[in-house]
Amino acid sequence: MPEKTADKVELPEATGAASEATAPEAGTPASAKARSLWSDAWHDLRRNPLFLISAVLIVLLIVMAAAPSLFTSASPRDADLAKHYLQPPNWGHFFAPDWFGYDGQGRSIYARVIYGARASILVGVGVTLAVTVLGTLVGMVAGYFGGLVDTLLSRVTDIFMGIPYLLGALVILTTFAERKVWVVILAMAFLGWTTIARVARGAVVTIKQADYVVAAKALGASTTRVLLRHILPNALAPIIVVATIALGGYIAAEATLSFLGVGLAEPTVSWGVDVSAGRQQLRNAPYVLIVPSVMVSVTVLSFLMFGDAVRNALDPKLR
Amino acid sequence: MAEPTKLAKDDEPQDDATPNVSEVETVEAASEEEAVAALDAHVERGEPILQVRNLVKHFPLTQGILFKKQIGAVKAVDGISFDLYQGETLGIVGESGCGKSTVAKLLMNLEQATAGEIFYKGQDITRLSGRALKAVRRNIQMVFQDPYTSLNPRMTVGDIIGEPFDIHPEVAPKGDRRRKVQELLDVVGLNPEYVNRYPHQFSGGQRQRIGIARGLALNPEIIICDEPVSALDVSVQAQVINLMERLQDEFNLSYVFIAHDLSIVRHISDRVGVMYLGKMAEIGTDTQIYDHPTHPYTQALLSAVPVPDPDAREGRERIILTGDVPSPANPPSGCRFRTRCWKAQDKCAEEVPLLAVPERFQGTDSPAAHESACHFAEEKDVVHAA
Amino acid sequence: MTIIDKPADVPAPRPDTDSGTPLLEVRDLHVEFKTRDGVAKAVNGVNYTVSAGETLAVLGESGSGKSVTAQAIMGILDMPPGRIPKGEILFRGEDMLKMSEEERRKIRGRKIAMIFQDALSSLNPVLSVGYQLGEMFRVHLGLSKKDAKARAIELMDRVKIPAAAARVGDYPHQFSGGMRQRIMIAMALALEPDLIIADEPTTALDVTVQAQVMDLLAELQREYNMGLILITHDLGVVADVADKIAVMYAGRIVETAPVHELYKRPAHPYTRGLLDSIPRLDQKGQELYAIKGLPPNLTRIPSGCAFNPRCPKAQDICRTEVPALSLVTEQDGTELPGRGSACHFWKETIHG
Structure with a gap:
């Protein structure tokens, strides 16, 4: 169909002022500064309220994960049975350990929620990093070299994709007696890299046909150079988008696994573990379950919004 | 690289003075008799810098997912031969699907030739690899069609033009590169301060100028231009063409200029080859091809060019071909043009016409005495108004 | 011929080639x-x-x-x-x-x-x-x-x-x-x-x-x-x-003319530049004429005539005043039907 949007209306970029003697074509680019595509994206992001809200929340969560003691002086493991299922007091006691009440073992729910951020963020970021590295590698090799390599890697990807995610994670994690954070990360990454691999492969297949890649080859550039200088930087945008959106999903998945009793377990402080524990006194003390659940939801939502905003900025065509 | 001096101003269109019209050009522009003399000029110029012999590229058509079976081949280039001399421009024209872009890729060694040879200064480069290939690449560079996709959007202009030096560090010592890049920008008429854009x-x-600067960086002898101006606006096309001509004179470059726009090809080329369905239909000097074409396809192609002059237009004979170009996967037997040719006879279906000077013109001084692959080659002026 | 006709007050479709309202x-x-x-x-x-x-x-x-x-x-x-x-x-x-x-x-x-x-x-x-x-x-x-x-x-x-x-x-x-x-x-x-x-x-x-x-x-x-x-x-x-041509530049019509006229005698420097910058098929030319500069950025169209930074004829007036599309006449004042040029110096361009 016809070209309609403003993106596509051809707007010659340079000004017509042919004043410079050295430049017969009057080469004054539209903007005075060097503007990379990344900085253009950043320019868009800064003006997106969705991005600002989610970014503030994410920064808050990261600070929480890195330095929980900034938010509470109480320890998540201090159990005072006298405070067994103690109700939250009147609203208004900000940053007090009893803000959200106490759980069955008399531990401050507020403190546990603050300290629980670390496990969730760690798993979310850890899985995302591992998945991105592995997926990008597989996707790039498959997409760039094609042929038999591609066929083999793509079939392996398909096989992994065929494994139901939660069921697979359940099976793997139940074989571990002690489930530390890194075990959960590895198990989840082992099953989760396929999406990124596919996205990366698709991007690389398109990009490797671009004239600038052909131009680099014509100059005699080595395969490594072509991959790292030309293909990777251009394939990165869709990968980053998928990865940020997936990050929220991994946090939710970790909570789910912990809830089911195969993810993180006591004594690790984690939202999933707390949600699981909260189930027991759902009627008398619903807050024990609700507070960590809300934390999971807010975190997942933040990352989803963040991913959405990043996608809009990096790829305006998807809008 | 020859020291680029302050000549950007020469690019100013107002300057009517053309200090560097190449010798060949003047000879050919003069008159028809001298056109033949121009042919001899090649001999004087000695050995061709590039010799292409029976170049073939077939792309296999396969079926099956895991175990691929070849079921046929697209005969993109099917036996092409030509020479390129130092400092000259060889134009290659033809319609889409005629294989001209594949020829460019083969010359650049971006595709592996199925058969045939490409001799660069006597050395066959089609089977080279590794270090030897890299050395050859320094001397044969390329300018691409689409200035929007031929530059990496994530790299600065400085990095793009400087990349050839990263790949061939021997050309420019590290500390010297920024200066070299700025010089190149200046040579192609862009402000050297734009390296970080x-x-x-x-x-x-402007992007096409950047692409040209990258092609010049390694100081090559040959530049393959694949439709270098067809994506540009008319008013900008002329600027880029003038720039390319200026650079050719300055650095003694040889161009293979591939395009579908016949007027531009005539303007820039010393010799022109006309391709049809993977074969060369006719090749000769620009005067021979444009004013004395003997192949019916060339004649039809020339007569179809819309001319921006309604009066000249009305006096011209137009040959409107019927039908489309057949598929290169299944080209017609014998002469490939016979399905659309008004002269076709039984012989055309049976015998592949060879690219040679037609018998009747052999040994004559006639400008029609140039290579043409037609059994019934006949001179016919379709460009000039009757 | 049209199947669903619009309300009756609209002039009848085809036959009225030259009557009043244009299509x-x-x-x-x-x-x-x-x-x-x-x-x-x-x-x-x-x-x-x-x-x-x-x-x-x-x-x-x-x-x-x-x-x-x-x-x-x-x-x-x-x-x-x-x-x-x-x-x-x-x-x-x-x-x-x-x-x-x-x-x-x-x-x-x-x-x-x-x-x-x-x-x-x-x-x-x-x-x-x-x-x-x-x-x-x-x-x-x-x-x-x-x-x-x-x-x-x-x-x-x-x-x-x-x-x-x-x-x-x-x-x-x-x-x-x-x-x-x-x-x-x-x-x-x-x-x-x-x-x-x-x-x-x-x-x-x-x-x-x-x-x-x-x-x-x-x-x-x-x-x-x-x-x-x-x-x-x-x-x-x-x-x-x-039949007739309208030449556009930076969102404006800069010249209109019947087709033969335009090629023979352009009345706007832009049109002239365009015609001169095309290589010829029937003869080998010298260096091509090239219009200098680039088409303007549509977010910052130059003041006055939009073509002025690229125009060889530009004067001060061209940088300040937008030229209207004015009628083009012969030197003796005879009207040239259908011709117009949005150039302050159309006379010089067509007759000069």
């Missing part, structure tokens, strides 16, 4:  | 787009008229606003980011910009049809061409499937697609570029519109096929006595078929 900050014509 | 009249049309870098003024006061049986060529480079004007006429501009702050588009005397979406939809396709440059992406790849052609008849005329197919074949014959009956079930990708453009033309013709807008109809085609398609278009136009707006950047294509 990104391609999307430039217009199409 | 289409664009008056002082402005279009702007919101972009990252500000408001891009794509069209800045365009006026033109097309009568039945007439071919108007709109010539311009990318960013000249030639296609945007056409999209505004068709009502297919994306709004936002596009906006029409000012102007009228009169079809048979009625302002289409004031019509309801429903009324415009009735005109679109039925009275005014459009042909695009890229036939492949304009056709639906999963439907056969026969189905897509027939759809016009089924949806707009309520024909049965069978009748619609018969009409589709008839139409394909019309645009000279060989073996139409056999190929009616084929899909777009099974046709060559030239054939696909013929199908687009057939589709535009299906409801026998009064006006066809062809946006670079042959740019994507090879020269030998270009000639075929342009000939077909011209022939059909004569036959149906349609108005044709031919949008192109190619001075050569225009020369063959147009």
Whole structure:
């Protein structure tokens, strides 16, 4: 169909002022500064309220994960049975350990929620990093070299994709007696890299046909150079988008696994573990379950919004 | 690289003085008799810098997912031969699907030839690899069609033009590179201060200049231009063409200029080859091809060019071909043009016409005495108004 | 011939070639787009008229606003980011910009049809061409499937697609570029519109096929006595078929002229520059004339005449005052019908 949007209306970029003697074509680019595509994206992001809200929340969560003691002086493991299922007091006691009440073992729910951020963020970021590295590698090799390599890697990807995610994670994690954070990360990454691999492969297949890649080859550039200088930087945008959106999903998945009793377990402080524990006194003390659940939801939502905003900025065509 | 001096101003269109019209050009522009003399000029210029012999590229058509079976081949280039001399421009024209872009890729060694040879200064480069190939690449560079996709959007202009030096560090010592890049920008008429800008900050014509600067960086002898101006606006096309001509004179470059725009090809080329369905239909000097074409396809192609002059238009004979170009996967037997040719006879279906000077013109001084692959080659002027 | 006629006060469709109201009249049309870098003024006061049986060529480079004007006429501009702050588009005397979406939809396709440059992406790849052609008849005329197919074949014959009956079930990708453009033309013709807008109809085609398609278009136009707006950047294509030409630059018409006149004696430096910058086919030229500089950035169009930074004739007045499209006359003052130039120095340009 016809070209309609403003993106596509051809707007010659340079000004017509042919004043410079050295430049017969009057080469004054539209903007005075060097503007990379990344900085253009950043320019868009800064003006997106969705991005600002989610970014503030994410920064808050990261600070929480890195330095929980900034938010509470109480320890998540201090159990005072006298405070067994103690109700939250009147609203208004900000940053007090009893803000959200106490759980069955008399531990401050507020403190546990603050300290629980670390496990969730760690798993979310850890899985995302591992998945991105592995997926990008597989996707790039498959997409760039094609042929038999591609066929083999793509079939392996398909096989992994065929494994139901939660069921697979359940099976793997139940074989571990002690489930530390890194075990959960590895198990989840082992099953989760396929999406990124596919996205990366698709991007690389398109990009490797671009004239600038052909131009680099014509100059005699080595395969490594072509991959790292030309293909990777251009394939990165869709990968980053998928990865940020997936990050929220991994946090939710970790909570789910912990809830089911195969993810993180006591004594690790984690939202999933707390949600699981909260189930027991759902009627008398619903807050024990609700507070960590809300934390999971807010975190997942933040990352989803963040991913959405990043996608809009990096790829305006998807809008 | 020869020291680029302050000549950017020469590019100013107002300067009517053309200090560097190449010798060949003047000879050919003069008159028809002298056109033949121009042919001899090649001999004087000694050995061709590039010799292409029976170049073939077939792309296999396969079926099956895991175990691929070849079921046929697209005969993109099917036996092409030509020479390129130092400092000359060889134009290659033809319609889409005729294989001209594949020829460019083969010359650049970006595709592996199925058969045939490409001799660069006597050395066959089609089977080279590794270090030897890299050395040859320094001397044969390329300018691409689409200035929007031929520059990496994530790299600055400085990095793009400087990349050849990263790949061939022997050409420019490290500390010297920034200066070299700025010189190159200056040579192609862009402000040297723009090294830190990104391609999307430039217009199409400026980007094409950046692409040309990259092609010049290694100081090559040959530049393969694949439709270098067809993506540009008319007013910018002329700027880029003038720039390319100036650079040719300055650095003694040889161009293979591939395009579908016949007027531009005539303007820039010393010799022209006409391709049809993977074969060369006719080849000769620009005067021979444009004013004395003997192949019916060339004649039809020339007569179909819309001319921006309604009066000249009305006096011209137009040959409107019927039908489309057949598929290169299944080309017609014998002469490939016979399905659309008004002269076709039984012989054309049976015998492949060879690219040679037609018998009747052999040994004559006639400008029609140039290579043409037609059994019934006949001179016919379709460009000039009757 | 048109099937559903608009209210009776509209002049009768075809026969009135030369009576009063032109088929289409664009008056002082402005279009702007919101972009990252500000408001891009794509069209800045365009006026033109097309009568039945007439071919108007709109010539311009990318960013000249030639296609945007056409999209505004068709009502297919994306709004936002596009906006029409000012102007009228009169079809048979009625302002289409004031019509309801429903009324415009009735005109679109039925009275005014459009042909695009890229036939492949304009056709639906999963439907056969026969189905897509027939759809016009089924949806707009309520024909049965069978009748619609018969009409589709008839139409394909019309645009000279060989073996139409056999190929009616084929899909777009099974046709060559030239054939696909013929199908687009057939589709535009299906409801026998009064006006066809062809946006670079042959740019994507090879020269030998270009000639075929342009000939077909011209022939059909004569036959149906349609108005044709031919949008192109190619001075050569225009020369063959147009009656009159409007040259656009930076969203304005800078010169209008009957086709032969324009090539013989351009009255605007931009037109002259364009003509001079094209190499000739029939002789080997010297260095090409090149218009210096670049087309202007539409978010920052130069003051005065938009062409002034690139113009060899520019004076102070050109930088301050926008030249109006004024009538062009012979040296002795005889009017040159249909000629206009938006240049302060048109006299020097045409007679100098």
